[in-house]
Amino acid sequence: MTILNRIIKAGFLNFKRSGLVSFAAVLVTTITLSVITTLILLQAVLHFSLDQIKDKVDVTIYFTVGAPEDKILILKNSLEKLAEVAEVTYTSAEEALKLFRERHANDYPTISALDEINQNPLGGFLNVKAKEISQYESIANFMKSDNALVLGSASIIDKVNYYQNKSVIERLNSIITGAQRLGFLITLLLVFISIVITFNTIRLTIFISKEEIGVMRLVGASKMRVRGPFMVEGAVYGVIATILTMVLFFPATAWVGRNMTEFLGLNVYEYYISNLFQIFIVILLSGIFLGMISSFLAIRKYLNQ
Amino acid sequence: MIYFNNVSKVYNKDSIGMENVTLTVTAGEFVSIVGHSGAGKTTLIKMILAEDAPTEGTVFFESLNIHELKNDDLTKLRRRIGAVFQDFKLLSNKTAYENIAFAMEAVGKSNEEIASDVPHVLELVDLTSRAFHFPHQMSGGEKQRLAIARAIINQPELIVADEPTGNLDPISTYDVIQILKKINDLGTTVILTTHNRGVVESVGKRVVTMEKGKVIRDDKNGKYVI
Numbered sequence: 001m002t003i004l005n006r007i008i009k010a011g012f013l014n015f016k017r018s019g020l021v022s023f024a025a026v027l028v029t030t031i032t033l034s035v036i037t038t039l040i041l042l043q044a045v046l047h048f049s050l051d052q053i054k055d056k057v058d059v060t061i062y063f064t065v066g067a068p069e070d071k072i073l074i075l076k077n078s079l080e081k082l083a084e085v086a087e088v089t090y091t092s093a094e095e096a097l098k099l100f101r102e103r104h105a106n107d108y109p110t111i112s113a114l115d116e117i118n119q120n121p122l123g124g125f126l127n128v129k130a131k132e133i134s135q136y137e138s139i140a141n142f143m144k145s146d147n148a149l150v151l152g153s154a155s156i157i158d159k160v161n162y163y164q165n166k167s168v169i170e171r172l173n174s175i176i177t178g179a180q181r182l183g184f185l186i187t188l189l190l191v192f193i194s195i196v197i198t199f200n201t202i203r204l205t206i207f208i209s210k211e212e213i214g215v216m217r218l219v220g221a222s223k224m225r226v227r228g229p230f231m232v233e234g235a236v237y238g239v240i241a242t243i244l245t246m247v248l249f250f251p252a253t254a255w256v257g258r259n260m261t262e263f264l265g266l267n268v269y270e271y272y273i274s275n276l277f278q279i280f281i282v283i284l285l286s287g288i289f290l291g292m293i294s295s296f297l298a299i300r301k302y303l304n305q
Numbered sequence: 306m307i308y309f310n311n312v313s314k315v316y317n318k319d320s321i322g323m324e325n326v327t328l329t330v331t332a333g334e335f336v337s338i339v340g341h342s343g344a345g346k347t348t349l350i351k352m353i354l355a356e357d358a359p360t361e362g363t364v365f366f367e368s369l370n371i372h373e374l375k376n377d378d379l380t381k382l383r384r385r386i387g388a389v390f391q392d393f394k395l396l397s398n399k400t401a402y403e404n405i406a407f408a409m410e411a412v413g414k415s416n417e418e419i420a421s422d423v424p425h426v427l428e429l430v431d432l433t434s435r436a437f438h439f440p441h442q443m444s445g446g447e448k449q450r451l452a453i454a455r456a457i458i459n460q461p462e463l464i465v466a467d468e469p470t471g472n473l474d475p476i477s478t479y480d481v482i483q484i485l486k487k488i489n490d491l492g493t494t495v496i497l498t499t500h501n502r503g504v505v506e507s508v509g510k511r512v513v514t515m516e517k518g519k520v521i522r523d524d525k526n527g528k529y530v531i
Binding site: 002 | 380381384395396398410416459
């Protein structure tokens with residue numbers, strides 16, 4: 001316990017006494033953590049945009065005119081039980097007609113033709129939303145499968161629009177998957193670059209102390225006793241940089257929220273505030289980890305000399 | 306206590322640090338190693354501290370082959386040796402008090418022991434008033450006395466002093482040598498390297514003369530003869 005106390009105390013003291021060197025290390029760590037925070041927010045914007053696009057995709061099952069409602073509802077129930085299905089909405093023939101009339105309220109010839117028939121030419125339909133875009137195909141396949149046929153649905157289904165929209169849905173799916181992968185790769189790359197920059201800065205701060213490390217070893221200090229304070233110092237860089245980053249992102253996200261919400265589709269400030277604790281934890285752990293690991297690795301070379 | 310058995314150190318074919326050196330230092334001795342720059346004095350000290358390894362031969366500290374020691378054992382060995390250098394090698398971001406305390410912490414002394422021993426040793430080297438000064442706030446002589454205080458705080462069996470007076474004025478040189486003699490009188494073995502005739506003569510004990518990496522003279526109560 002005494003050793004740990006001494007190591008922690010020495011780490012804080014080194015940080016305090018290193019002045020400009022500590023300031024530079026905190027600054028660089030702050031930049032790295034800012035990059036990571038920006039990437040977290042950009043990922044949120046990307047996912048929000050992709051979710052919105054995904055939300056616009058659905059599959060509609062149209063039923064024949066006069067299809068019995070109880071059969072449609074049985075099919076609805078069995079669809080809702082599928083793991084891939086997020087939501088199934090039933091629109092009856094009457095509602096479909098009402099919606100049609102509303103949509104064509106200004107289209108006099110269509111409305112008068114409808115009046116002329118004097119009966120409902122439309123069937124009901126089920127609107128199916130999958131959890132993932134890639135799952136629409138399996139839902140459509142389910143409709144063709146024996147399960148659906150056993151239910152006696154085959155005779156009442158007029159068409160399933162998945163087959164009309166298949167190529168668009170698949171393309172959209174591949175674009176979304178690609179965007180997510182690209183976003184992830186860019187995130188990884190930027191995080192890697194930031195880590196390398198921070199690592200080199202901390203390495204430089206330790207390089208300045210390389211003679212002292214040698215002296216400590218010469219007076220018989222163990223590796224842990226020499227390395228420990230540097231790791232504590234690295235953790236202190238991380239903690240202070242985290243606080244600075246979190247504070248800096250209040251005005252930054254507020255500005256983005258005010259000026260770019262329409263463009264981004266997501267109010268970044270609101271997202272930042274509502275996820276403040278989670279972001280703080282991620283950044284804090286990243287900062288501490290980065291500082292400690294960088295110090296641990298950078299000092300290794302001098303410890304063995 | 307220290308035994309160099311046919312030790313050679315070759316850096317490259319044009320630079321030979323030591324050549325077939327065989328030397329014994331017994332416990333309680335005060336040995337001055339003299340010679341011109343490049344004679345191999347510092348290489349010899351580095352071998353004892355395992356800062357450098359021989360190309361051939363072996364160096365023993367009592368029964369321990371210094372250069373075969375594992376890391377932890379080497380750390381333990383260094384705790385038995387106090388080292389003083391020409392360039393002081395103090396921890397620049399620690400005060401005089403902390404520099405000495407660090408050496409005690411390194412060997413696992415308690416806070417109570419540190420609080421009781423550090424002021425005592427500071428008084429011994431006449432640095433009580435400089436206890437909370439950093440090395441850059443101290444003169445060369447004060448830095449060297451601080452380095453000696455750090456070297457002796459754990460009561461090592463051996464003190465190695467590599468040109469400890471090289472950067473000092475005559476008065477500080479005298480002070481440092483008096484302290485080293487006092488330490489030796491108390492039973493600690495001292496190995497001192499120097500090319501200062503006055504220092505060797507004021508010590509008046511065994512003198513080993515080196516030239517071009519070889520021991521060319523070894524005299525009890527010797528004089529500085531080059």
